[in-house]
Amino acid sequence: MTEWSHYQMELEALRSIYEGDECFKEISPVSFQFRVGDLEDRKAFILDVKWPDTYPETAPHICLDAFFNNRISAETKQLILSKLEEQVEANLGSAMMYTLFEWAKENQEALMESHRPVVTAVTLTSNTEVTAPSAAKKREKKEQLTKAQKRRMINRTDNKGELPRGWNWVDVIKQLSRTGGKDDD
Template sequence: MASLPPVKQHVVSQVQEQAEAMLGMSMTFTLFEWVKENVTDLMEQQTLAPVMAEVTEEVEELSITQDGPGRKEKREQLSKQQKRRAWDRAQAGGAGERARGWDWVDIIRHLSQTAPS
């Protein structure tokens, strides 16, 4: 236990003392509850500077790995009107002119509605 940092060593020794007092009983839940109740006393010697440095390094590593080549790029969200315009441009062939007869269905419907029966 000499290789543990002082705060860890203190926490482990306190939990071991509680466990020795409860030998012969089911103690897992009781130990967890005891640690939750006494966390402030157990961690009062903890300084946050080394912990924050480790967390910052981990976050930086995660952000670097997430931006790697395996990450998919988000597609741009288009409104209905923008989608309509893009579709119209694609149908027109990019030149702004539509192919002959592109709306022939509408012409036939119009003629069938206006023609005398």
Template sequence: MSNAELQEEEREVLLSIYDGDPAFKNLTPTTFQYKFGEDESPKSFLLEISWSPSYPSEKPTVNMDTFYNKHIVQEVKDLILSQVNVEAEQYLGTAMTYTLFEYVKEKLEELLTAQPESYVNDTTDSIENLSISETQESMLSSKRSVKKEQLSKAQKRKQWDRVDGKGDKPRGWNWVDVVKHLSQTGSKQSPEHELPGSTAAIQLNSS
């Protein structure tokens, strides 16, 4: 059988075996992924296997550089790639994708020995720092908005000097100053307000 025929046959077997398994994905006719470990676990990762036109006469391409694996340390990625490639050497010329996925399942704990479990906390810290930064930015934006709303001296003077359509200031604009002035000076009595007979009394006393 040709490589193309072998690939078609293996693909059908894989789809049959992993039918209903959410951890398995057939991205393209020649690219397959399997997720190991529980979702959101620091020791969960995707293993991707791709076939070249010469597969299975040559080893498939094994990939660990997917976005889902961003938390996996490089040391662990290198170990998984190395071990899977060594295992693939034994099965050249035959269908091996299922065998490689099962090999990783069996060796999972051993392969993840160097993988730390603290990345969840690191992620939480990053989220908290992001929230603090967003809050600070929000406060600064509010201050900038308030500052923009303040009137300049020229704007205040313009409002004070507003006049009506005839060019006159509105009635009563200076009433406060008049009242203030009267309260400070007081009212002065005119000569007409002097009491009657006050002059005569002065003259009698003087005589």
């Protein structure tokens, strides 16, 4: 059997199994995304899988680089990948995507056991400002400002030191409800 027919058979099988399943996404005939867990699930993650030319004799490329996975620590990602590699080794030479996806679903809890959402710098900044406003004010004089500080400065004033026009979105909504939008003809 040629490589292409292996690809084709597995691809057809995946399409029929996951038809209408929002967890499965075919990016190209050799590239897929599979979400393990619901969108609202804090322990959900997305697997990006790409078949090399010699698949299934060669392992598929699996990565967790999707933006959706940004809140997962590097250690947890490494654990997930190493556990999946063990499964790939055990299934080399045969169609394995369904097996891998289902294994990941069944073992989601164990794979994400040590998961603690990654805390962003913006969150840390806002916490320190509550406790030490004087330190935050000093920091603003430096050229390197955090996104949160820049956002606050922009929200406060325009370059003349005045509040910019339309800064209060509630007024914009009131104005639109009074005058009607462009479409109201």
